[in-house]
Amino acid sequence: MSCLVLFSTVFFTIEKHFCGDVLIDVSVFSEAQNCGMKTGTVKHKESCCKDEVNVVTGQRELKFSSFDDLDFVHQQFITAFSYAFINLFEGLEKQVVPHKDYSPPNLVADILVLDQVFII
Template sequence: MIKVLLHKSFSALMALLVLFSTVSFTIEKHFCGDVLVDVSMFADAEKCEMEALEVLLKKTCCKDEIDVFKGQDELTVSTFEDLDFEKQQFLAAFTYSYIDCFASLPKQTIPHKDYSPPNLVTDIQVLDQVFII
């Protein structure tokens, strides 16, 4: 029970680790002067009213900042054959010894499991007057 639970939770954790290491996203910020007007993660940041006036006046007080967080583009997949011979030998020996630790014992059969002893009518030790001293 606990082994299955640990296996499932470890698998989910590894899947989330791969997911978060490969995800890329951008954060867009719009400043009007030194004041932060809008921050957006998935869409364009909203512009302020000064942006429309800048076109007429040709003066810029607004600026946009874009922060890009890049994840991994490629995952490296290495095989058993990529390892050198000593590491292959160590890994094979470790795996064999680790699996051998958890080999289950054969199920023992109890031949007299359903045997019920006969009812005692008299105490034989008292009848024969044989006692362990």
């Protein structure tokens, strides 16, 4: 939900630089690079280059709602749901492990390897 709010409020620009009908550079968040031709020289009063800027606007205002703005039925549902959800995760009883302090015997030889008995 927070990612949706973040991406819906982001503003950014997309700049494109064309030389004639050929796309030279596309840039997001910075200026597009020129093709190297000077614009408006003495010989050519009109430039063959053009820049196109697209601005993607996000949402400007966010609506904040409080618990008091909801209907009684919705308040009752949210209260019951949160109570049931919180009580869903109760702690476990203390479990008694009878073999907690048991240490297994030392292995003198690995009998399975000596007899070459393997579970496949």
